Amino acid sequence: MLITVFFINVTYAALNLELTQGIYGSMPVMFSVGGDSSYEEHAVAEKLNKAIARDLSLSGEFKVSQGDPFIPSMDKISQIQKNGITYVGFLRIKSDDGGSYTATLLFYDLMIDNNVDFTRPKVVTRYKFNEADSKDFAHVCADDLYKYITGDDGVFNTKLAYVVHKKRPGMGSIYSLEISSYDGSDSTSILESYEPIMSPSWSNDGSKLAYVSFEGKKSSVFVQNIATGHREKISDINGVNGSPSWSKDDLTLAVVLSDAGFTKVHAVDLETKNVSPLTDGYSIDTEPEWSSDGDSLYFTSNRGGKPQIYKYNVASKIADRVTFKGDYNASPVLSPDLKYLVFMHREGGLFSLASQDLHKGTMKIISRNGSEESPDISPNGRIVVYASKYGSRGVLGFVSLDGNIHWRLPAVNGSVQEPSWSPFMHNKRESFLLDETKI
């Protein structure tokens, strides 16, 4: 049974992620952060407490309760168990010399262990962090708790890239390619242009973005190093240069180039810049998406008359049709485990997002507001981000892959379009982690 459980509005971010539909019976989790004694410790603890609880609540999968900071004890555990809590996280921070902190996360699973010994948590994780990095550290902590509870990696420490289109009467347009946290906060521009920017795509190592820019009143595919701003033009033929997609090893970029009236999927070797055509025939072929094993590419083609999704086998060079329901299926993205394909779907003139089980072939609508486009999947495969319309303004929407949880990320200034979800940023966790002990 689905019901709208709660709405969260957080006011400090430029873009505010809102949970619009959660699930009834989400897992009850208790979480708190405690400092030892000093004023500074309490202030940092409170900040972390809020940020971690916010992440966990925003996931839509947990009902987070936050008791007063507590020291684990047998009395406390039986009390918590009576309240129906199934997972408990307790983070204790201790100020070191020179503005850094040591933190210890104790994790208890009351679901499998009814007689919990509070001296023996299921996982003990120790970290070191500076106060200036407490935002990132909170995301890392939330990710770890998420993993201890669900078994999957969390995405609280990942990023989004998207295009913001701003317009002013008589002043034309400014397009901005922006990067933000997964929840839209801390957005920053890495490219601005008076001409359209399209199709951002993260490299699998998370260091670069490929995109299409119409600067110079023609289309070109660029690859930009996010940290340094250095960028390289990959293709600018007199025609279409579009839809970049990275191979798993980041050595090849699939792009769409026009040739004699049609657009075809090509592979560009990023080292040698050699270009080789992949698909052929008298049709529009576009929107390639590499599978994570590198064996195939999914793409959109109208070779059967209407846009449908096909799978191109790299070894056999044969393309097989994958989608059959509806008269318009486009923009394919694959779940990392290669089990599901998510795409734009049209039936009865209305667009929606659909997911298809690639083994069974069954299709399911996961979001239907009539204007969904440009889907992308989170690196843990659990959430789909997409662009949509709210009035005449472009906004980002999120939906869990099973279609049960929905979020909305309203735009503040301008229309937001074409989201691309970053890979995991595991190096962030490594920079904080001291050790992890599982019992």
Place this chain on the structure above:
Amino acid sequence: MLRKVFFMLFFVLVSSCSNNNEFVNKLNNSFTNWNDDLYNNDVKVHALNDVVPDTSHENKGLSWKKEQSQKVVEVYNFGFDKSSVDFEYLDKIKSQTAYINSKNNYVLRIAGHADERGSREYNVSLGWKRAEAVASYFEQYGLSKQKIMIVSYGKEKPLVYGHNPTAWSKNRRVEIFYEDA
């Protein structure tokens, strides 16, 4: 600038038969920065962190500028998901061809567009097919391929904002411009 354009178009021309190797050569040889110098001020690249000092990243923020509308010479409209040129436009294309050929210093820019329905990249391909269809008539009527530059914006630059059939039919279009060589 025009020399660069011609240089690039030359490769497109000599390799227009679609043999794979020639096509690859064409692509590899077209990575010249044609007319980029004209538009250097139209983009700003920002580094995420200023680890590497680079003067080109210093002035953060592109400022608003007064819209410079390029004069659209003619607009040809298309049916939904269609890229065939209506017969009513052929006479116009013929007379435009004669006009451009009478001017030594004109090149033709053809921009394809689509309506807002459907995916962004599919619409770029659709706009391209439309622009190519118009370009082939210009060539048929005697305009040299070297004088034609084609771009497709898909649904990125609608003429009319609106989510209704009237707006959609106006946005499914090919625009032509003259540009000084």
